[in-house]
């Protein structure tokens with residue numbers, strides 16, 4: 530669909546030219562529809578824990594007023610719901626902040642291998658508690674032009690997913706390496722997170738980075754997921770001018786790879802010209 534507008538353009542010779550403006554509304558409409566969807570989804574996601582909180586408050590003020598045991602139990606549930614809302618609001622804020630900066634690519638060198646190591650060290654004990662062995666494979670340093678906090682977030686979200694959905698008793702491997710045969714001047718670094726979980730059916734894979742898309746809503750909620758993790762990862766990777774590739778085999782596991790441009794030092798300006 531196009532919006533058509535006629536305009537009059539006075540010319541230097543005193544004549545007037547008529548101009549026809551055509552604006553493509555299809556993409557504008559699609560964006561608008563996506564925005565409306567997003568607001569509706571976000572409201573619904575916030576409404577669910579809020580409704581549960583209100584329900585418990587009413588019960589505590591009424592039937593359970595003098596029941597000390599129920600009070601303790603309800604408070605635990607209420608805290609979980611409040612945390613869930615807080616996490617959702619935090620993720621929404623992260624997403625909008627990253628989107629605002631998406632057109633400005635970071636330029637400072639950041640060692641991706643070091644970031645991965647740091648994340649494996651902090652998340653290792655948590656993974657072990659869930660019966661998952663988390664390890665790192667890298668021959669770094671592997672610098673990329675990047676924003677440290679955002680790259681930490683990428684590794685964190687991917688490792689969290691691998692541990693959450695990878696199932697206990699498995700291994701999760703984080704690796705950082707150079708692409709073996711780069712196109713000249715397009716050297717890339719790959720961050721990969723591999724799990725041995727149940728895998729994801731192919732029809733879901735293209736939709737995983739959409740906001741609030743989950744394969745299994747109940748299991749995501751049980752695990753404290755907001756459905757925004759991979760959307761955040763995708764936007765950060767886009768901002769870093771990289772690409773995200775998700776590969777999965779049912780029954781064998783999932784590998785998520787982020788390909789990021791490697792940091793290439795500018796030629797030394799002080800060096801004599803050859």
Ligand code: ADP
Nearest residue numbers: 690691694743744745749754755756757758759
């Ligand atoms: P969530 O907060 O639900 O984890 P994400 O955006 O991080 O949201 O992931 C979206 C969905 O993709 C998850 O709900 C889950 O169904 C699926 N998923 C993500 N990572 C994995 C994985 N490593 N193995 C299996 N399923 C996964």
